[in-house]
Amino acid sequence: MADHNTPSPQPDLHRNRLPSLFEVLSRRTLAPVDLFYFYIYMRDQQRSVDYLDFWLDVAQHMSMCRHYVRELRRSVMIGTPDGDKSASKRSSAMLEGLGDLNHGGPSIYPSDKEKNQDAQMSAYLRQEAQHAANTGHSPAGSTGSNNMRQTSSNDRPRPSFMSSPHVLTTSDSNSPEHTVARADIRASAEKILYTYLLPGAEREIQLPHAITHEITAGIEEQGRDDPELFDAAKDYVFQAMERDAFPGFLRAKALGNLVPPSVLMRLVIGLLSMFAAFWVAFILVFLDYGRRTRLWLILPFTIGVYALCSQQYSLDPILALLGFSEYTFMNFNRIREPFVRKLLNKRAIMVLGVTIFIDACLVVLFVFVPGKRL
Known part of the structure; x- marks a missing residue:
């Protein structure tokens, strides 16, 4: 005889692939x-x-x-x-x-x-x-x-x-x-x-x-x-x-962890930060400020590059490494699917690597370029 308290099918925690x-x-x-x-x-x-x-x-x-x-x-x-x-x-x-x-x-x-x-x-x-x-x-x-x-x-x-x-x-x-x-x-x-x-x-x-x-x-x-x-x-x-x-759902949730409004927000923040970073960088160069002062450019450049990379890949690498995914704007839930967690961790490390490389290149460029007071 059927058991009317039969539970729903249990998730497959050993699935080494994306689900159907x-x-x-x-x-x-x-x-x-x-x-x-x-x-x-x-x-x-x-x-x-x-x-x-x-x-x-x-x-x-x-x-x-x-x-x-x-x-x-x-x-x-x-x-x-x-x-x-x-x-x-x-x-x-x-x-x-x-x-x-x-x-x-x-x-x-x-x-x-x-x-x-x-x-x-x-x-x-x-x-x-x-x-x-x-x-x-x-x-x-x-x-x-x-x-x-x-x-x-x-x-x-x-x-x-x-x-x-x-x-x-x-x-x-x-x-x-x-x-x-x-x-x-x-x-x-x-x-x-x-x-x-x-x-x-x-x-x-x-x-x-x-x-x-x-x-x-x-x-x-x-x-x-x-x-x-x-x-x-x-x-x-x-x-x-x-x-x-x-x-499209698998691309959005298994390869990324952000919803479109968050992606747009990061685009706006990234563009504003990069504009501010370049503006301040040229001011410091043409006013011949020292390299120690110009090292502060790492802050706006890091924010801008990080936000733009997150927007480009629809993935916030720090949130992914912490194990969170966004389901509605600014609402997050833990990543529980093992294969997706591994996949997002790999992509997060890749995005962080790209962010650090671009950020380092920009900071080095504007810190070590010779200053000239106009």
Whole structure:
């Protein structure tokens, strides 16, 4: 029997490579390449967070369906009245053959066994919905659309309202806290349709017309709410994110540790510092100040070169060596992904080397150049 307290997949701390998008969405990675950072990136830099929200909502719908079927299967196996009332012998046999249904992820990734389980689960939900439509009664476990029991998906805040990088890593999409009613599944499917897919929807995403039409017809005309209905859309969105957004996310978070506003701020600081450094340097040279006095030029030159190198590489080397990465402007979180930590440390040392070399060249040039009073 499935354990409803099964934890989410654990991060792979021995991964000696950058993670895949599937691993990020499955919460198998750590900061700064985890789901929280990816959500912030999609929201603030890619400006396409609706696609990620759609994927997460469809994944939540799949988890809700699995939880509902697991509960129904358990009630059938132990012979409760709910189990007797909910299905025929054929349905009971189908439920018993489903297994634990504890896997997750987009439909292009599961094993053949998991695909078969998901297909059987969707077939069962379609059969149940069709039976309810023929008899004119709500499916088993339904409390009605006006008296729906809340699931944990509605209890938890959406990531768009989160301010802490730790919130997304604590949820368990396979373990809703409350019993899922059949009407909850229907409401979840309709919410996805009305929020993302219908023309003029609040957060409409662009999908091929054939996919949108199939989902719309399935929900509104055929009464479907099984997760298989969303497979094509979910896979299309996954591949679009993997192709268009994820490479940029890895470049930003695995090769750098700054967000665009911080990069711009360092550019401004660097240019101002370099302007001040050159201005003071020429004044000291043409007023024939001594070399000891001109050594103070190391301060503005160091600030300017450091800021411009940080801007050029989108990497603050000191913060990286201290183990911090920025997720929003001036908000930092520790780097916990081992491979990314090593990668950023190497780049930080390289950036520091470039900074020290350029800084030393400029300081030596203006300290040892002969002075001449004009």
